[in-house]
Amino acid sequence: MTLKRHRGLTEQAATAAVDQACRMLRLPTIRAQFPELAEAAARDQMSYRGFLAELLMAECDDRARRRSERRIKAAQFPREKSIRAFDFDANPNIDPAVIHTLATCEWVKKGLPLCLIGDSGTGKSHLLIALGTEAAMAGLRVRYTQATKLVNELVEAADEKILTKTIARYGRVDLLCIDELGYMELDRRGAELLFQVLTEREEKNSVAIASNESFGGWTKTFTDPRLCAAIVDRLTFGGNIIETGTDSYRLASTRAAQTQRAASG
Structure with missing residues (x-):
């Protein structure tokens, strides 16, 4: 026409x-x-x-x-989280200036890693998703996954003879966010498959992880000491390490709400 x-x-x-x-x-x-x-x-x-x-x-x-909406959807975040909604006053271990600098995504563009280490409820996943969202909004390709889900997918891919294709797919994104690393013990095969993904991305594309275990406790997840040391090296070299502490923000919020309800009742 x-x-x-x-x-x-x-x-x-x-x-x-x-x-x-x-x-x-x-x-x-x-x-x-x-x-x-x-x-x-x-x-x-x-x-x-x-x-x-x-x-x-x-x-x-x-x-x-x-x-931006398409990239955020493609990242497969489990829920919406933002830097603006993060309560820095309730998490004194976390420096707002550091987080706002990370939100510029220069570390992602340089292919550097990020580790968020701390106990459950201290804001690790919130920051992981929020920083991943900032990267997606900046035009970068982002993918979020939980560590157990990623390892299970890699094992299935190896069994189905499509491991190379699967690792390449995870290797292409600009930022891979791996949540809940350290909650499970991996056998040697699972650890080696995860190591392959990290190696594929080394010094090319960024990996951001959230873990409830300090690096010294990672031998519970990666039972082979040499492999554990190699993975820690991949995830820390030249990158940022943020310790979110041990005091659960969620638990404190729940207790404060219960106290307020009791006082008003």
Whole structure:
């Protein structure tokens, strides 16, 4: 279908022509916002160039927003978490300046690792997801997974003779977020498969992990001492290590809420 050009179109015909052109050119935001922006342009006596710039910027901004939403969805985060929603006052072990610097995602662009170490309820997963979300919003490819799920997937891939393909898929993303590392004991095969993923990404793409165990306790997860040392080396070399502490924020919040309810009752 082609559009015929006419001079001196009526307002109604011009609006219909814009609508049809936006459909053909796949400009949904301009199509949706054109009437409102046109009225504002006339009211503010905006120049033709200014009006065109407003339309195009609206389309670009909306496309950027939709791309961010697609990347966040592709990352497969289990829930929404943000830096803004993190309670730094309740987590004094965590330096806000460090987290806000990490939120710029320069470490991801440089392919550096990040380790979040601390007890359950201290904000590790929140920060892991929030920083992963920041990376996705910055235009980077991100994937979130739990350590047990990743290892199970690798074992199944090895059994089905598609291990190379699976490792390559995890190797392509700019940031791989591995949560709950240290909650389980891995046999040698599982540990070696996880090590292959880390090796595939070494000094090329970033890995961020959250673990309830300090590095000294990782021998419970990776029972082979040499393999354990090699994995710790892969996850710490040149990267950031953030210790979130031992005091559970969730537990403290629950107790505070119970105390408040009892006082008000």
